[in-house]
Amino acid sequence: MRQERVVGYWWLAPAFLFLILMLAFPIVFNFILSFQDATAATVLRPFKQFIGLKNYLAVLGDPLFPLVLRNSFVFTIGCIFFQFTIGFALALLFNLRFPLAGFLRGLLLVTLMVPTVVVSVLFRWLLSGDFGLINEALVRLHLLKRAVAWLAEPKTALVGVMLANIWIGISFNTMLLAPGIASIAPSLYEAAAIDGAGPVRRFFSITLPLLSSNILIVLLLGFIYTFRIFGLIYAMTGGGPVNATNVLPIQAYRLSFSFFEFGQGAAANVLLLVILLAIIALYLVLLSGEERMES
Amino acid sequence: MKKKRVLVLPLAALMLLGSATWLVAAPKTVQFWSYVPLDNPGLYPTIEKFNQSQGDIKIEAKFIPFADFKRQLTVAITGGTPPDCALVDNPDYASYIAMGVFEDLGPRIAKWEYKEKDFYPGPWQSCRWQGRQYGIPFETNTLVLFYNVDLFQQAGLDPNKPPKTWEELTSYAAKLTKDGVFGLSICAVASEEGTFQWLPFLQQNGGDIFHLDSPAAIEALQLWVDWIRKGYVSKEIVNMDQWSGVRPQFQNGVAAMMINGPWCVKPIRDEAPDLNWRVAPLPGRKKQASAMGGVDFGIIKKAKNADAAWEFIKWLYKPENIAEFWQKFGTLPLMPAIAAKAPYWKGDPVFDVLLEQMKYAAPRGPHPKWPQISTAIFTAMQEALTGTKTAEQALKDAAKRVKQITQ
Numbered sequence: 209m210r211q212e213r214v215v216g217y218w219w220l221a222p223a224f225l226f227l228i229l230m231l232a233f234p235i236v237f238n239f240i241l242s243f244q245d246a247t248a249a250t251v252l253r254p255f256k257q258f259i260g261l262k263n264y265l266a267v268l269g270d271p272l273f274p275l276v277l278r279n280s281f282v283f284t285i286g287c288i289f290f291q292f293t294i295g296f297a298l299a300l301l302f303n304l305r306f307p308l309a310g311f312l313r314g315l316l317l318v319t320l321m322v323p324t325v326v327v328s329v330l331f332r333w334l335l336s337g338d339f340g341l342i343n344e345a346l347v348r349l350h351l352l353k354r355a356v357a358w359l360a361e362p363k364t365a366l367v368g369v370m371l372a373n374i375w376i377g378i379s380f381n382t383m384l385l386a387p388g389i390a391s392i393a394p395s396l397y398e399a400a401a402i403d404g405a406g407p408v409r410r411f412f413s414i415t416l417p418l419l420s421s422n423i424l425i426v427l428l429l430g431f432i433y434t435f436r437i438f439g440l441i442y443a444m445t446g447g448g449p450v451n452a453t454n455v456l457p458i459q460a461y462r463l464s465f466s467f468f469e470f471g472q473g474a475a476a477n478v479l480l481l482v483i484l485l486a487i488i489a490l491y492l493v494l495l496s497g498e499e500r501m502e503s
Numbered sequence: 504m505k506k507k508r509v510l511v512l513p514l515a516a517l518m519l520l521g522s523a524t525w526l527v528a529a530p531k532t533v534q535f536w537s538y539v540p541l542d543n544p545g546l547y548p549t550i551e552k553f554n555q556s557q558g559d560i561k562i563e564a565k566f567i568p569f570a571d572f573k574r575q576l577t578v579a580i581t582g583g584t585p586p587d588c589a590l591v592d593n594p595d596y597a598s599y600i601a602m603g604v605f606e607d608l609g610p611r612i613a614k615w616e617y618k619e620k621d622f623y624p625g626p627w628q629s630c631r632w633q634g635r636q637y638g639i640p641f642e643t644n645t646l647v648l649f650y651n652v653d654l655f656q657q658a659g660l661d662p663n664k665p666p667k668t669w670e671e672l673t674s675y676a677a678k679l680t681k682d683g684v685f686g687l688s689i690c691a692v693a694s695e696e697g698t699f700q701w702l703p704f705l706q707q708n709g710g711d712i713f714h715l716d717s718p719a720a721i722e723a724l725q726l727w728v729d730w731i732r733k734g735y736v737s738k739e740i741v742n743m744d745q746w747s748g749v750r751p752q753f754q755n756g757v758a759a760m761m762i763n764g765p766w767c768v769k770p771i772r773d774e775a776p777d778l779n780w781r782v783a784p785l786p787g788r789k790k791q792a793s794a795m796g797g798v799d800f801g802i803i804k805k806a807k808n809a810d811a812a813w814e815f816i817k818w819l820y821k822p823e824n825i826a827e828f829w830q831k832f833g834t835l836p837l838m839p840a841i842a843a844k845a846p847y848w849k850g851d852p853v854f855d856v857l858l859e860q861m862k863y864a865a866p867r868g869p870h871p872k873w874p875q876i877s878t879a880i881f882t883a884m885q886e887a888l889t890g891t892k893t894a895e896q897a898l899k900d901a902a903k904r905v906k907q908i909t910q
Contacts, residue, residue, distance in 0.1 A: 248602045248871055251581050338737055338757075357738040362889050448693030449741040450885040465574045466874045468598055470581075 235481070241474035248468035263475035272451060272459070280455040283370055284434040290374045291430060295381025300415075302382070303389045313386070316379040324376075328443035331372035335359050359445055362452035369444050369453050373437065380433075381426055388422035389415065421498060428491045432484055456480050530561040531811040534586035536579075537564065537798070538572040545832025553818055560811040580604055580803070587806040588815075590641055590798040593629035594695060594867040594877065600630075601871030605637040605801040611813050612636055617820065617838075626837050629866040630799040639816060642834040643797035644764045645864040646703060647856055648672075648786070649771075652779040654679055654759040665783035669707075669726060672786045676735040679759035686735040688749045688758035689727070691888055695874075696744050697881035698867070699794045700762060701727065703785055706792035706865060712876060713909070715883065716895075716902035719789075724894040728887050741885050754778065764796065765835055765857050782856045784863075795864035797834070835861055872908050879904040 242263055244256040267273060302313045322330075334342050337357025346352040358368035392415065400410050416423075438457040441447065447454035447462070456476060464473025539546045550562045565586065567575050573595060579585045580602070591599055599605060612618070619627055622640060630638030652662040658678045666672040676686030690700045704726065705711070710719035730736040737758075743749055745763055753761040754775045762785065771778060785793050800816065802809050819825060826845040829836050835857055836842040848854040867873060883901035887894040 248598050252603050332742070337739055360738045360741045360889065362885075362891050445742060446693045448881075448885055449889050450693075450882060450891050462878075465577060466878065467872075468577070468602070468874070 238474045238477055241471060242478045244471050246470035246474070251468070251470050259471070263471040264479075266469075266472050267463070267475045267479065272454070275451060276454050276456055276459045279366060279451075279453065280435060283366060283373075283437065283453075283455055284431060286370050287373045287377060287434050288427060288430045290370075291377035291381050292427065294374070295378045295426075296385055298378065298382045299385040299389055302386060313382070316382055319376050319379045322376075324439040325443050327372055327376060328440050331368070331375075332359060332444055335368045335371070360449060362450045365445055365449055365452040369441050372444065373434065373440055376440070377430065377434070381430065384426045384429075385419065385422060388419045392418050421495070424491060424494060424498075428488065431487050435484060435487075436480070456483075530559055531808050532561045532563050533588065533808045533811045533815065535562050535564045535588050535590075535812070535815075536567060536572075536576060536586040537590035538567055538569040538592075539590065539798075539832075541566050543832060545828055545830075545834075548831070549819065549824070549828050553815055556818070560808075560814055562815055585803045585806070587808045588800065588802045588812040590800055591638075592695070593626070593640075593795070593797050593799050594699075594869075594873050596630050596638060596799050596801070597632050597869035597871045597873055599801070600632045600637045600869075604803060606804045606806070606809060607635050607637060608639065608802065609636055615817065621838050621840065623837055623839065623861060623864075625795040625861070625864045625866050626797055626799075629795070629797070629869055630801065632869055632871075638799035638801040639820075640837050641798050641800040642829075642832060643795065643837050643861070643864075644766065644835060645793045645795055645857060645860050646700065646762050646764055647782045647784060647793070647860050648760060649753055649763055649767065649780055649782050650760045651753070651756065652781060654684065654756070658759075662781065665781070666786045668786050669704075669788050673726070673730070673735070676730060676760065677733070680733075680735045684756065685737050685752065685758045686760065687730065688743075688752040688761040689730075689736060689740055690743055690745045690749045690762075691727070691740045691881070691884050692742060692744045692748070693881055693885060694744070695877055695881075697741075697884055698877040699796060700745070701880070701884055702865075702867065703793045704788075707785070707788040707790060709789040712880065712905065714902070715880070715905060716899045720898050721895050724884065724887050724898060727884070728894050731888055738889075741888055753780075765854075766833060768853055769833060782853050784856060784860045791863040793860050793864045795861075795866050870909070875908045876905055879908065 241256075243258050243260065245259045245262075246256050250256060298316070302309050319327075334340050335358040337343060337355050337360055340355070340358070342358070343352065343355035347355060356364060358364045396414050397410055400414060405413065436457055437455060438461065441453050441455060441458055442461070445453045447458040457480065460473050460476035460480065462473075463469045463476055535550070537546070541547065547564060550564050554561050569592075573592075576585075576589060576591070576599075585604070619636075623643070626640030626643045627636075630636065630640060648665060650662070650665055655662040658681075660675060660678060666675045672687070679686040691697045701724070702712075704723040705720055708719040708723045710717050710723060714720065727736070731738055731740070737743075737752070739748070743752075746766065749758075749761050749763055750767050750770070752758040753763070753767075754771055756778070771780065784791065802812050806812065819828060822841070825838075826836065826841050826847070829841070830845065830847040835854070836845065836848060842848055842858055848858060867877070870876060879901045883892075883897040886892040886897040886900075891897075892900070
């Protein structure tokens with residue numbers, strides 16, 4: 209038995225090695241870099257000086273940082289709220305049996321297949337203040353008095369990029385929730401209906417509690433994906449206008465590859481990682497609480 | 504059996520011969536990185552021509568898209584696997600020089616047939632830092648005013664008299680603006696391009712980047728703010744780059760005038776052959792000024808094939824090669840002597856204006872922290888243009904930022 213276990217670990221070794229090389233190494237390297245003096249002038253020196261927390265202080269002390277952090281959280285929470293509620297509603301809808309349900313559900317996947325850059329160009333046109341379709345519709349419906357240059361106004365630009373990202377993310381939520389919904393035994397609903405529970409009651413007392421672990425994982429993955437957003441925003445606004453859509457990954461990229469402040473860029477990335485780890489820790493705590501409840 | 508041997512012998516001989524010639528004449532392979540698109544009719548055929556012309560050196564060009572170029576080059580350099588030579592956007596050049604990436608070309612230039620005086624001063628300065636020359640200007644461009652002749656005539660303006668002052672530019676833009684048509688299109692995107700477009704106005708008014716809170720600078724930004732407020736220019740310019748934002752507006756008749764560069768000439772001629780347009784020098788104020796863009800060629804310090812890369816430059820800049828190269832590349836010539844002789848630029852009214860404008864083109868920086876300075880400038884532009892701050896406040900904040908960056 210013991211012998212077998214040792215052999216088993218050997219079989220796992222290549223995978224472990226791969227993980228260490230491809231995942232752990234860059235993270236550790238980035239972590240070290242975040243404590244070093246690495247700017248345009250010093251990055252090529254064989255031994256870079258350790259400067260303690262200076263990079264972190266520079267990143268955190270940047271007058272822009274509170275705005276960047278706020279943008280990151282507003283973007284992430286806003287996107288997840290709408291992606292999740294709309295995605296959940298669609299998952300419930302597609303759980304009903306009606307003609308073309310399967311086809312339509314498959315069609316939803318399109319949003320995941322379209323390349324990010326294509327989505328960003330598409331939404332830049334849709335949201336344009338001069339000739340955008342969304343403005344045209346809103347003005348005709350008398351919801352707006354005159355066209356809004358969504359992506360050109362600092363007040364609305366973040367909403368604009370969120371719209372695009374919500375559109376991308378809805379199907380992801382639907383896809384992950386739908387199997388969970390389908391796996392709930394119909395007999396539960398029938399029994400509840402006989403006991404006089406209406407559809408709303410059935411949803412809150414059966415669907416939601418039974419799906420809670422699915423929901424947790426969907427929200428967690430959603431948070432991680434959304435918080436790390438880069439390509440979509442980079443292609444739609446580049447973080448502008450006036451930093452209105454500047455989020456943490458964009459700021460880290462700017463520090464490293466526009467300003468050549470590699471140490472500060474690394475520090476910004478570590479901060480990003482720390483925030484995500486905190487969220488994952490919260491998830492694990494919630495999950496273990498749930499398991500205890502079940503047992 | 505016999506047949507086989509007959510075949511084997513010559514084959515073996517061939518293989519021996521093959522490996523022998525490989526041993527004798529292995530060409531040096533020079534790794535050359537750039538973001539020049541692969542369909543550029545200048546760069547790649549010219550490299551091919553050079554490779555065919557001799558057997559000792561083979562230039563291997565690698566294309567990396569502009570958006571990813573700085574990242575990849577920086578990663579390669581810091582990772583210890585840089586190319587032998589590269590083309591870098593000129594405002595970024597000083598940063599790479601400060602990084603210690605490029606070889607000081609002084610000793611090589613001392614033995615070259617050309618000297619500083621043979622080049623236009625702007626491009627030459629762009630790869631110079633603290634009195635040393637770290638690169639050779641490779642491509643250059645500048646900004647001019649493009650205008651739509653038909654829309655001028657419809658508005659009762661004389662197309663032979665393009666605007667010469669800021670006041671004229673504003674009043675022309677006012678007259679040209681009508682439903683569905685903006686008088687003017689410019690670029691204020693949150694990138695180097697935004698800074699690139701506004702700097703000429705700053706310089707025309709006698710301002711400079713180290714005194715962004717001066718009245719001259721504030722007036723230059725207020726000019727743009729007023730254009731947007733009065734509707735002569737689209738609000739969207741804060742998200743419009745020069746190539747895919749400003750150019751299509753002009754090309755499709757949505758903007759009657761635009762400020763843009765020589766890269767627009769060929770596509771407009773090809774894609775909108777019926778558009779009746781001309782170019783004029785940028786209107787001036789206290790003086791004439793325009794932006795200077797382009798890329799510089801540099802040899803990576805201690806590169807294995809540095810000498811071979813220099814051989815390529817020496818070949819390329821020979822008079823019989825360079826005029827044709829620049830013409831096919833789609834750039835303005837970088838040497839006055841070539842510009843005066845080569846027929847391509849001589850007779851073309853558009854290029855006449857561009858070449859005239861080139862005399863007033865000033866490089867950005869050079870400064871190793873140019874990217875930060877530029878970010879402060881385009882941020883101020885966007886703040887003022889979107890009404891987040893007044894032009895005065897935005898530029899005061901930018902001036903403070905520039906002081907922090909450069910001290």
